[in-house]
Amino acid sequence: MERTENLADIVAVVCRDMQAHLGLGRVADYIPALARVDPRHFGIAVVTCDGRTACAGDADVPFSIQSISKVFTLTLALDRLGAPLWNRVGHEPSGSSFNSIVQLEREKGIPRNPLINAGALVVTDVVLAGRDPAAAIAEIAAFMQARADDPAVSVDPEVAGSEEQTGFRNASLANFLRAFENLQNPVTDVLEVYFNQCALRMSCRQLARAGLFLAHGGIDPRNDAKVTTPVRARRINAVMMTCGHYDASGDFAFRVGLPGKSGVGGGILAIAPHRAAIAVWSPGLNASGNSLVGVLALERLAALTRWSVF
Ligand code: GLN
DSSP: OOOOTTHHHHHHHHHHHHGGGTTOSBOOOSSHHHHTSOTTOOEEEEEETTSOEEEEESTTSOEEOGGGHHHHHHHHHHHHHOTTHHHHSOOSOOSSOTTOOHHHHHTTTOOSOTTSHHHHHHHHHHHHTTSOHHHHHHHHHHHHHHHHTOTTOEEOHHHHHHHHHHOHHHHHHHHHHHHTTOOOSOHHHHHHHHHHHHTEEEOHHHHHHHHHHHHTTTEETTTTEEOSOHHHHHHHHHHHHHHTTGGGHHHHHHHTOSOEEEOTTSEEEEEETTTEEEEEEOOOBOTTSSBHHHHHHHHHHHHHHTOOOO
16 A cells, blocks of 8 residues: 655655755766755655645755756657667666766677667767757757746756866767767767756756656646657656666665666656656765765655555
């Protein structure tokens, strides 16, 4: 039996319990604009398929969603290309870090999954096809505004610029992919779109709303908009569960038991299928690059709601 009669109380308990942990972990500093964020932030928002919203802490403070954007570009790319996308990117966990390059050579330029950087670059290449970078960035931003039901969602140009200046690893991955003919657009264009999608600024409330279609078979329960098909929604959730926290995806499944996607900005989007979308944010990261307090909060929330899928 689940116990969510009083979701607001549960969310308040989670937020209260996290206060003792605030500041744990290390803020991502390889992107200089992210290094300045105060590690003591914590926010949580839960939006349910039956129309409830419960928020606590810094739920309305925008942060850099970073790799969480990969879930949404994957949705767009599947809409463009359908199942053949899986010929260009796999759906297996990588067992390595988000920006690892080693596997890519062994596996001849086919990234393990769309949620590591190499795979996300292929996905971005698909979203970019037939457009210029500015149009693709505008399209991704418009998609996020529509999903979040908030026109205030936008790209932070300072974060995008900061990553562009320091993104040598991503540039290496993109060049490597291009050498294997798994990027069709110019490397600089793909990187431009990728850095801008990662630099989207959203609050927990906006992000939880934006992810709700994944909890509801691809349909936004607020307005019945068909965002993706039920099969694709199921596949995106499966990939989030197995790959969304990189080499710590097993640990996340073990502790939380929900499909989830983290970003180095400290955000995590988690999906409780048929129930709710949850966003948490706390900037301090663990060794795998996932929000340390964010994972703790989701672990606590899943225990209190009994929302684990297992
Ligand atoms: N923009 C970041 C990068 O490419 C995203 C990584 C992440 O959030 N895990 O390095």
